[in-house]
Amino acid sequence: MPTSTHATRKVLGPCSHILVAANTGSWRLERPDVDPELCIRCGTCAMYCPTACITVSKDKSEFPLTFDWNYCKGCGICGNECPKKAIRMIPEGGE
Amino acid sequence: MLTYKVEPKGAVSPGISTCQGCMIDVIFRNALDVLGEDTVLVVPPGCAAQFSGCGPEASVTVAGIQGNLENSAAIASGIANGYKHQGNDHTTICVIAGDGGTVDIGLQSLSGAMERNENILYICYDNEAYMNTGVQGSSSTPLAASTTTTPAGKPVNSKDLFRICMAHNIPYAATASIANIPDFRRKVQKAKDIRGCRVIHIMSPCPTGWGYKSAKTVEVAREAINSGAWLLLEYENGRLTISKKPTALGQVESYVRMQKRFKGASDEAIAALSAHVCERYTYMEKLTQIMA
Numbered sequence: 001m002p003t004s005t006h007a008t009r010k011v012l013g014p015c016s017h018i019l020v021a022a023n024t025g026s027w028r029l030e031r032p033d034v035d036p037e038l039c040i041r042c043g044t045c046a047m048y049c050p051t052a053c054i055t056v057s058k059d060k061s062e063f064p065l066t067f068d069w070n071y072c073k074g075c076g077i078c079g080n081e082c083p084k085k086a087i088r089m090i091p092e093g094g095e
Numbered sequence: 096m097l098t099y100k101v102e103p104k105g106a107v108s109p110g111i112s113t114c115q116g117c118m119i120d121v122i123f124r125n126a127l128d129v130l131g132e133d134t135v136l137v138v139p140p141g142c143a144a145q146f147s148g149c150g151p152e153a154s155v156t157v158a159g160i161q162g163n164l165e166n167s168a169a170i171a172s173g174i175a176n177g178y179k180h181q182g183n184d185h186t187t188i189c190v191i192a193g194d195g196g197t198v199d200i201g202l203q204s205l206s207g208a209m210e211r212n213e214n215i216l217y218i219c220y221d222n223e224a225y226m227n228t229g230v231q232g233s234s235s236t237p238l239a240a241s242t243t244t245t246p247a248g249k250p251v252n253s254k255d256l257f258r259i260c261m262a263h264n265i266p267y268a269a270t271a272s273i274a275n276i277p278d279f280r281r282k283v284q285k286a287k288d289i290r291g292c293r294v295i296h297i298m299s300p301c302p303t304g305w306g307y308k309s310a311k312t313v314e315v316a317r318e319a320i321n322s323g324a325w326l327l328l329e330y331e332n333g334r335l336t337i338s339k340k341p342t343a344l345g346q347v348e349s350y351v352r353m354q355k356r357f358k359g360a361s362d363e364a365i366a367a368l369s370a371h372v373c374e375r376y377t378y379m380e381k382l383t384q385i386m387a
Contacts, residue, residue, distance in 0.1 A: 014150065017153060019108055019156060020100045021111070049121075051104075051111075052120070053109070070110070076309060076310030080311060080314060
Protein backbone atom coordinates (compact mmCIF):
# COMPACT_ATOMS: atom_id res chain seq x y z
CA MET A 1 0.00 0.00 0.00
CA PRO A 2 1.57 3.32 -0.99
CA THR A 3 1.47 5.66 1.98
CA SER A 4 3.14 8.58 0.25
CA THR A 5 0.80 11.37 -0.76
CA HIS A 6 3.10 12.69 -3.45
CA ALA A 7 0.88 13.26 -6.47
CA THR A 8 3.24 13.21 -9.42
CA ARG A 9 5.30 10.17 -8.59
CA LYS A 10 4.23 6.63 -7.93
CA VAL A 11 5.88 5.36 -4.78
CA LEU A 12 5.77 1.69 -3.99
CA GLY A 13 5.75 0.92 -0.32
CA PRO A 14 5.98 3.18 2.69
CA CYS A 15 8.15 6.21 2.10
CA SER A 16 9.32 8.86 4.55
CA HIS A 17 8.77 12.24 2.97
CA ILE A 18 8.20 14.72 5.83
CA LEU A 19 11.27 15.96 7.72
CA VAL A 20 10.29 16.25 11.36
CA ALA A 21 12.04 16.61 14.71
CA ALA A 22 11.21 15.33 18.17
CA ASN A 23 11.03 17.96 20.90
CA THR A 24 14.10 16.57 22.65
CA GLY A 25 14.48 19.79 24.66
CA SER A 26 11.71 18.54 26.95
CA TRP A 27 14.02 15.74 28.22
CA ARG A 28 16.40 18.23 29.79
CA LEU A 29 16.98 17.95 33.54
CA GLU A 30 20.08 20.15 33.58
CA ARG A 31 20.97 22.97 31.27
CA PRO A 32 24.38 24.36 30.31
CA ASP A 33 25.30 27.79 31.61
CA VAL A 34 28.26 29.55 30.03
CA ASP A 35 30.59 31.99 31.75
CA PRO A 36 31.31 34.65 29.08
CA GLU A 37 34.50 35.70 30.91
CA LEU A 38 36.06 32.22 30.63
CA CYS A 39 34.77 31.22 27.17
CA ILE A 40 37.40 31.56 24.43
CA ARG A 41 34.92 30.77 21.60
CA CYS A 42 36.97 27.78 20.43
CA GLY A 43 33.93 25.80 19.27
CA THR A 44 34.85 22.51 20.96
CA CYS A 45 31.40 22.30 22.58
CA ALA A 46 29.67 22.91 19.24
CA MET A 47 31.74 20.19 17.56
CA TYR A 48 30.82 17.56 20.14
CA CYS A 49 27.21 18.61 20.82
CA PRO A 50 25.09 15.60 19.76
CA THR A 51 22.12 17.76 18.74
CA ALA A 52 24.24 20.54 17.18
CA CYS A 53 22.28 23.05 19.23
CA ILE A 54 25.23 25.33 20.11
CA THR A 55 26.06 28.35 17.95
CA VAL A 56 29.39 30.04 18.62
CA SER A 57 29.61 33.75 17.94
CA LYS A 58 33.05 34.95 16.83
CA ASP A 59 31.92 38.56 17.29
CA LYS A 60 33.46 39.70 20.58
CA SER A 61 30.63 42.16 21.26
CA GLU A 62 28.05 39.35 21.33
CA PHE A 63 27.42 36.71 23.98
CA PRO A 64 29.75 33.79 23.06
CA LEU A 65 27.31 30.87 22.92
CA THR A 66 23.64 30.52 22.06
CA PHE A 67 21.76 27.28 22.71
CA ASP A 68 18.73 25.95 20.87
CA TRP A 69 16.55 25.05 23.85
CA ASN A 70 14.04 23.22 21.67
CA TYR A 71 16.54 20.41 21.12
CA CYS A 72 19.23 20.55 23.87
CA LYS A 73 18.89 17.23 25.72
CA GLY A 74 20.98 18.43 28.65
CA CYS A 75 23.53 15.62 28.28
CA GLY A 76 26.39 17.80 29.58
CA ILE A 77 28.99 16.81 26.97
CA CYS A 78 29.63 20.51 26.21
CA GLY A 79 30.48 21.23 29.85
CA ASN A 80 32.63 18.12 30.17
CA GLU A 81 34.63 18.85 27.00
CA CYS A 82 35.08 22.61 27.48
CA PRO A 83 38.88 23.16 27.69
CA LYS A 84 38.39 26.26 29.88
CA LYS A 85 35.61 24.78 32.05
CA ALA A 86 33.47 27.74 31.08
CA ILE A 87 30.25 25.71 30.89
CA ARG A 88 28.61 24.34 34.02
CA MET A 89 25.39 22.38 34.24
CA ILE A 90 22.65 23.93 36.37
CA PRO A 91 19.35 22.24 37.27
CA GLU A 92 16.55 23.07 34.87
CA GLY A 93 14.13 25.49 36.49
CA GLY A 94 16.67 26.56 39.11
CA GLU A 95 18.66 29.81 39.39
CA MET B 96 10.00 15.54 -2.68
CA LEU B 97 10.70 16.19 0.98
CA THR B 98 8.43 18.43 3.02
CA TYR B 99 10.41 20.40 5.60
CA LYS B 100 8.53 20.79 8.87
CA VAL B 101 11.77 21.83 10.61
CA GLU B 102 15.06 23.34 9.54
CA PRO B 103 17.65 20.53 9.29
CA LYS B 104 21.10 20.88 10.82
CA GLY B 105 23.40 19.83 8.04
CA ALA B 106 21.53 16.92 6.48
CA VAL B 107 20.04 15.68 9.74
CA SER B 108 16.88 16.65 11.64
CA PRO B 109 17.72 18.62 14.81
CA GLY B 110 15.67 16.51 17.22
CA ILE B 111 16.30 12.77 17.11
CA SER B 112 15.27 10.45 19.92
CA THR B 113 18.71 8.98 20.51
CA CYS B 114 19.63 8.72 24.19
CA GLN B 115 21.10 11.66 26.09
CA GLY B 116 24.84 11.64 25.48
CA CYS B 117 24.68 9.41 22.37
CA MET B 118 26.98 10.56 19.58
CA ILE B 119 25.35 8.76 16.62
CA ASP B 120 23.83 12.10 15.59
CA VAL B 121 27.34 13.51 15.33
CA ILE B 122 28.48 10.55 13.20
CA PHE B 123 25.55 10.97 10.80
CA ARG B 124 25.86 14.74 10.62
CA ASN B 125 29.59 14.72 9.94
CA ALA B 126 29.47 11.79 7.52
CA LEU B 127 26.62 13.32 5.49
CA ASP B 128 28.27 16.74 5.68
CA VAL B 129 31.40 15.35 4.03
CA LEU B 130 29.59 13.05 1.58
CA GLY B 131 27.18 15.78 0.44
CA GLU B 132 23.66 15.56 -0.95
CA ASP B 133 24.59 13.08 -3.67
CA THR B 134 24.36 10.15 -1.28
CA VAL B 135 22.08 7.17 -0.75
CA LEU B 136 21.88 5.86 2.80
CA VAL B 137 21.30 2.25 3.77
CA VAL B 138 20.49 1.81 7.43
CA PRO B 139 19.68 -1.54 9.03
CA PRO B 140 17.65 -1.84 12.25
CA GLY B 141 19.41 -0.67 15.38
CA CYS B 142 19.82 2.67 17.12
CA ALA B 143 20.64 4.24 13.74
CA ALA B 144 17.28 3.12 12.34
CA GLN B 145 15.82 6.29 13.84
CA PHE B 146 17.57 8.10 11.01
CA SER B 147 15.82 6.09 8.30
CA GLY B 148 12.46 7.46 9.38
CA CYS B 149 9.27 6.13 10.86
CA GLY B 150 6.21 5.92 8.62
CA PRO B 151 6.02 9.16 6.63
CA GLU B 152 8.44 10.93 9.00
CA ALA B 153 12.03 11.35 7.82
CA SER B 154 15.07 12.34 9.83
CA VAL B 155 17.65 12.93 7.10
CA THR B 156 17.45 14.97 3.92
CA VAL B 157 19.18 12.43 1.68
CA ALA B 158 17.52 9.43 0.08
CA GLY B 159 17.75 6.21 2.00
CA ILE B 160 16.40 2.77 2.66
CA GLN B 161 16.03 0.73 5.80
CA GLY B 162 17.07 -2.83 5.14
CA ASN B 163 17.39 -5.84 7.38
CA LEU B 164 20.20 -6.59 9.78
CA GLU B 165 21.77 -9.27 7.61
CA ASN B 166 21.68 -7.67 4.18
CA SER B 167 22.66 -4.00 4.40
CA ALA B 168 25.84 -4.56 2.37
CA ALA B 169 23.86 -6.64 -0.17
CA ILE B 170 21.25 -3.88 -0.56
CA ALA B 171 24.02 -1.33 -1.00
CA SER B 172 25.69 -3.59 -3.61
CA GLY B 173 22.39 -3.78 -5.50
CA ILE B 174 21.98 0.00 -5.49
CA ALA B 175 25.62 0.48 -6.55
CA ASN B 176 25.23 -1.93 -9.47
CA GLY B 177 21.92 -0.36 -10.47
CA TYR B 178 23.58 3.05 -10.63
CA LYS B 179 26.52 1.57 -12.53
CA HIS B 180 24.17 0.29 -15.25
CA GLN B 181 22.49 3.69 -15.42
CA GLY B 182 25.92 5.22 -15.98
CA ASN B 183 25.90 7.02 -12.64
CA ASP B 184 29.38 6.98 -11.14
CA HIS B 185 29.07 9.97 -8.80
CA THR B 186 26.51 8.94 -6.18
CA THR B 187 27.98 7.58 -2.95
CA ILE B 188 26.16 4.58 -1.52
CA CYS B 189 26.72 4.72 2.21
CA VAL B 190 25.74 2.11 4.77
CA ILE B 191 25.67 3.19 8.41
CA ALA B 192 25.18 0.09 10.55
CA GLY B 193 25.74 -0.89 14.13
CA ASP B 194 28.17 -3.49 15.38
CA GLY B 195 25.47 -6.19 15.55
CA GLY B 196 24.48 -5.55 11.95
CA THR B 197 28.14 -5.59 10.89
CA VAL B 198 30.31 -7.99 12.86
CA ASP B 199 27.57 -10.49 13.79
CA ILE B 200 24.51 -10.71 11.59
CA GLY B 201 25.61 -8.68 8.59
CA LEU B 202 29.14 -10.05 8.32
CA GLN B 203 28.38 -12.47 5.48
CA SER B 204 26.88 -9.82 3.20
CA LEU B 205 29.68 -7.39 4.06
CA SER B 206 32.24 -10.11 3.35
CA GLY B 207 30.60 -10.76 -0.02
CA ALA B 208 30.55 -7.07 -0.90
CA MET B 209 34.21 -6.75 0.11
CA GLU B 210 35.12 -9.82 -1.94
CA ARG B 211 33.41 -8.43 -5.07
CA ASN B 212 34.84 -4.99 -4.25
CA GLU B 213 31.47 -3.30 -4.68
CA ASN B 214 31.53 0.47 -4.92
CA ILE B 215 30.07 1.16 -1.46
CA LEU B 216 31.09 2.97 1.72
CA TYR B 217 30.30 0.99 4.85
CA ILE B 218 30.41 2.84 8.17
CA CYS B 219 30.04 0.71 11.29
CA TYR B 220 29.34 2.62 14.48
CA ASP B 221 30.44 0.37 17.29
CA ASN B 222 28.80 0.62 20.70
CA GLU B 223 30.01 -2.88 21.56
CA ALA B 224 26.64 -4.60 22.14
CA TYR B 225 23.05 -4.73 20.87
CA MET B 226 22.10 -1.51 22.65
CA ASN B 227 18.82 -0.88 20.84
CA THR B 228 17.24 -4.14 22.02
CA GLY B 229 18.49 -3.97 25.61
CA VAL B 230 22.26 -4.48 25.84
CA GLN B 231 22.77 -8.03 24.59
CA GLY B 232 26.38 -8.99 24.01
CA SER B 233 27.68 -8.92 20.43
CA SER B 234 30.94 -10.23 19.02
CA SER B 235 32.23 -6.67 19.37
CA THR B 236 31.77 -6.71 23.16
CA PRO B 237 35.20 -6.66 24.81
CA LEU B 238 36.52 -9.22 27.27
CA ALA B 239 35.06 -8.99 30.81
CA ALA B 240 32.27 -6.57 29.85
CA SER B 241 28.91 -7.35 31.40
CA THR B 242 25.80 -7.39 29.20
CA THR B 243 22.40 -8.99 29.73
CA THR B 244 23.58 -12.11 27.87
CA THR B 245 27.01 -12.13 29.55
CA PRO B 246 26.08 -11.03 33.10
CA ALA B 247 29.31 -12.33 34.62
CA GLY B 248 31.45 -10.61 31.99
CA LYS B 249 32.20 -11.77 28.46
CA PRO B 250 34.63 -14.69 28.63
CA VAL B 251 36.23 -14.11 25.21
CA ASN B 252 37.80 -11.22 23.31
CA SER B 253 36.03 -9.21 20.66
CA LYS B 254 36.17 -9.85 16.93
CA ASP B 255 38.63 -7.70 15.02
CA LEU B 256 36.60 -6.21 12.14
CA PHE B 257 39.55 -4.16 10.90
CA ARG B 258 41.70 -7.23 10.34
CA ILE B 259 38.77 -9.01 8.65
CA CYS B 260 38.54 -6.05 6.26
CA MET B 261 42.29 -6.12 5.66
CA ALA B 262 42.08 -9.81 4.85
CA HIS B 263 39.67 -8.99 2.00
CA ASN B 264 42.25 -6.67 0.40
CA ILE B 265 39.77 -3.82 -0.02
CA PRO B 266 41.09 -0.44 -1.22
CA TYR B 267 40.32 1.41 2.01
CA ALA B 268 39.58 0.50 5.61
CA ALA B 269 39.92 2.69 8.68
CA THR B 270 38.97 2.93 12.31
CA ALA B 271 37.85 6.21 13.87
CA SER B 272 36.48 7.49 17.14
CA ILE B 273 33.90 10.07 18.13
CA ALA B 274 36.57 11.57 20.39
CA ASN B 275 38.43 12.67 17.26
CA ILE B 276 35.90 14.21 14.86
CA PRO B 277 38.44 15.93 12.52
CA ASP B 278 40.18 12.55 12.03
CA PHE B 279 36.80 10.91 11.25
CA ARG B 280 35.91 13.62 8.73
CA ARG B 281 39.31 13.26 7.05
CA LYS B 282 38.80 9.50 6.74
CA VAL B 283 35.28 9.88 5.31
CA GLN B 284 36.63 12.41 2.80
CA LYS B 285 39.39 10.01 1.81
CA ALA B 286 36.90 7.14 1.49
CA LYS B 287 34.61 9.32 -0.63
CA ASP B 288 37.34 9.89 -3.19
CA ILE B 289 38.20 6.20 -3.52
CA ARG B 290 36.23 3.76 -5.69
CA GLY B 291 35.59 0.24 -4.45
CA CYS B 292 34.52 -1.18 -1.12
CA ARG B 293 35.48 1.08 1.76
CA VAL B 294 34.89 0.36 5.43
CA ILE B 295 35.12 2.79 8.36
CA HIS B 296 34.74 1.37 11.85
CA ILE B 297 33.96 4.11 14.37
CA MET B 298 33.71 3.71 18.12
CA SER B 299 30.66 5.29 19.70
CA PRO B 300 30.37 4.72 23.47
CA CYS B 301 26.85 4.14 24.79
CA PRO B 302 25.96 5.82 28.11
CA THR B 303 22.95 3.54 28.57
CA GLY B 304 24.67 0.23 27.95
CA TRP B 305 28.15 1.00 29.29
CA GLY B 306 26.91 2.65 32.45
CA TYR B 307 28.48 6.09 32.76
CA LYS B 308 27.06 9.62 32.99
CA SER B 309 25.90 11.03 29.65
CA ALA B 310 28.39 13.90 29.88
CA LYS B 311 31.33 11.48 29.82
CA THR B 312 30.83 9.99 26.33
CA VAL B 313 33.70 11.78 24.64
CA GLU B 314 35.92 11.35 27.71
CA VAL B 315 35.34 7.57 27.71
CA ALA B 316 36.12 7.38 23.98
CA ARG B 317 39.28 9.43 24.47
CA GLU B 318 40.35 7.21 27.36
CA ALA B 319 39.90 4.19 25.07
CA ILE B 320 42.25 5.75 22.50
CA ASN B 321 44.82 6.69 25.16
CA SER B 322 44.90 3.19 26.64
CA GLY B 323 44.98 1.46 23.26
CA ALA B 324 41.64 -0.27 23.86
CA TRP B 325 40.60 1.41 20.62
CA LEU B 326 43.21 1.99 17.92
CA LEU B 327 42.99 4.60 15.18
CA LEU B 328 44.18 2.75 12.10
CA GLU B 329 44.15 3.26 8.37
CA TYR B 330 44.60 0.67 5.63
CA GLU B 331 44.98 2.07 2.15
CA ASN B 332 46.15 0.27 -0.98
CA GLY B 333 47.91 -2.43 1.01
CA ARG B 334 49.58 0.01 3.39
CA LEU B 335 48.74 0.12 7.08
CA THR B 336 49.31 3.21 9.22
CA ILE B 337 48.52 4.06 12.82
CA SER B 338 46.80 7.46 12.87
CA LYS B 339 47.45 8.16 16.53
CA LYS B 340 49.65 6.22 18.94
CA PRO B 341 48.15 5.48 22.37
CA THR B 342 49.71 7.65 25.06
CA ALA B 343 49.36 5.10 27.87
CA LEU B 344 49.34 1.72 26.15
CA GLY B 345 47.84 -1.08 28.22
CA GLN B 346 46.74 1.13 31.10
CA VAL B 347 43.10 0.21 30.72
CA GLU B 348 42.37 0.65 34.43
CA SER B 349 41.12 4.27 34.19
CA TYR B 350 39.09 3.45 31.04
CA VAL B 351 37.50 0.37 32.57
CA ARG B 352 36.70 1.89 35.95
CA MET B 353 34.66 4.67 34.35
CA GLN B 354 32.06 2.15 33.24
CA LYS B 355 29.55 0.09 35.17
CA ARG B 356 29.73 -2.80 32.66
CA PHE B 357 33.19 -3.66 34.03
CA LYS B 358 32.09 -3.31 37.66
CA GLY B 359 32.13 -7.04 38.37
CA ALA B 360 35.33 -7.67 36.43
CA SER B 361 38.12 -9.23 38.48
CA ASP B 362 41.64 -7.85 38.49
CA GLU B 363 42.75 -10.92 36.51
CA ALA B 364 40.15 -10.21 33.82
CA ILE B 365 41.29 -6.58 33.58
CA ALA B 366 44.91 -7.75 33.37
CA ALA B 367 43.91 -10.14 30.57
CA LEU B 368 42.15 -7.29 28.76
CA SER B 369 45.23 -5.12 29.17
CA ALA B 370 47.45 -7.93 27.84
CA HIS B 371 45.15 -8.35 24.83
CA VAL B 372 45.26 -4.60 24.13
CA CYS B 373 49.08 -4.57 24.24
CA GLU B 374 49.31 -7.70 22.11
CA ARG B 375 47.00 -6.28 19.45
CA TYR B 376 48.88 -2.99 19.33
CA THR B 377 52.24 -4.75 19.04
CA TYR B 378 50.85 -6.90 16.23
CA MET B 379 49.51 -3.86 14.38
CA GLU B 380 52.75 -1.98 14.85
CA LYS B 381 54.70 -4.89 13.37
CA LEU B 382 52.24 -5.01 10.46
CA THR B 383 52.80 -1.31 9.75
CA GLN B 384 56.52 -2.01 9.44
CA ILE B 385 55.93 -4.98 7.13
CA MET B 386 53.31 -3.20 5.02
CA ALA B 387 55.06 0.17 4.83
